[in-house]
Amino acid sequence: MHDALQKEIALYEKRTPESAQAHKKAEKRIPLGVASNYRAYDPYPLFVAEGRGSKIRDVDGNEYIDYNLCFGALMAGHGHPAVVKATKWALDNGSTFGMPHGMEAELAEEICARYPVEMVRFGSSGTEATMHACRIARAATGRDKLLRFEGCYHGLHDSALVSVKPKEEDFGDIHAPNSVPGGQGVIKAVLDNVTVATFNDLPSVEHRFKQFPGQIAAIILEPIMMNVGICMPQPGFLEGLREICTKDGALLIFDEVKTGAKLAWGGASDYFGVKPDMITLAKSIGGGLPLAAFGASRAVMDLITQHKVFHGGTYNTNRVVMAAGLATFREVLTRDNYAHVDKLGRKLVEGYRTIVNKAGLQAYVAHAGVNGALMLYPQEIRNYRDWIKIDVDLWRQFWFGMVNRGVLAMPYWWDEQWTISVQHTEADIDKHLAVFEEVAPGLAKTQQERGLKYVGAAGH
């Protein structure tokens, strides 16, 4: 570990002894001491005491401007008044019944008004939404295989846990990547039924359709690959996928768990003007509560109506979450608020770009809606294999450097991005930029000393 990073980590440890203690206690009974692997990092994660608006406070009393926002699930910010009011009402009046109530149809209308779908069903996580979407696509086409892209993330069910963060030795040909299980326990038969292509590489997709004629049920993808920082679809890529699916009779699934609320009012399908057959939503649509949805045309969703595909869930549409969802769609994800976060996002991105140039850092700044990322690469990445060529310790110097100065610039992990909430202010952006200005020259110095190193970033 280089000196500058060592110093930042020592400072982190000095500032956060209560988090260290809390982590030690949790490790005794909880693997890694956290409830989701993504929350674990060395030397230990920050433990949170409270969150309000754009800020959180850790158990040591340190305050941070929060651009992690629960991995992008909180475009509403912490404790948004409309979400709090609605959820309190739901708690006071019966939180869950396992029976229908009026809010479901209301929220379904909101979703169908914004996204290119005619019917929806609800769940509690993005994993659930993509799992059901994949099953429905298989049922709708009578085909078993799915096509996905190396490096995209779609949650934790077996079909999703293929080639998420494969290691270089397992890659295979870039035009025909291997199907690599994301850990042990993924059923081998699933690997045979999930074929992999390379993002932004239409020939690799065409190759798979030739290899498996009439066998691919759907292409599933993040329209912007956002589990490798931010990797934009190159012009014509999404349109090309649309064409291939239409020609072959496969369905196109946009996994809009990250882009659905945060990219724009109508999500990625509206932003790029490409209409998928199915979409999945989660993260910020619930104002921070566990709300997910999947939707498609009436013809596809009727597979559920006709009892051909099964869908259920005890906690689906519990009223606390639905109240939060309705408040979020009506009072958080409004056109005025999109204008507000867009303005802040541009200011942050432009500020980062100026500072990167001034410091002489070899990096670029990518952004998509309220999300953005400092990409520590000399040129724009196009796919997962470009992304793994990162100096991880340089990124860690950035992250700890920002945290030590009161800015949680993004979730820990160099495959993530920042999120700006509707409760962030110009002052929050100014502070973020002031801190980055302090940190950036050290990053440039480290980069000059170490050279543009390939370190390899696979795995969490």
Ligand SMILES: Cc1ncc(COP(=O)(O)O)c(C=O)c1O
């Ligand atoms: C694009 C995408 N799909 C699916 C998921 C899974 O969502 P969840 O963590 O709610 O299960 C995520 C989570 O980050 C995601 O980014």
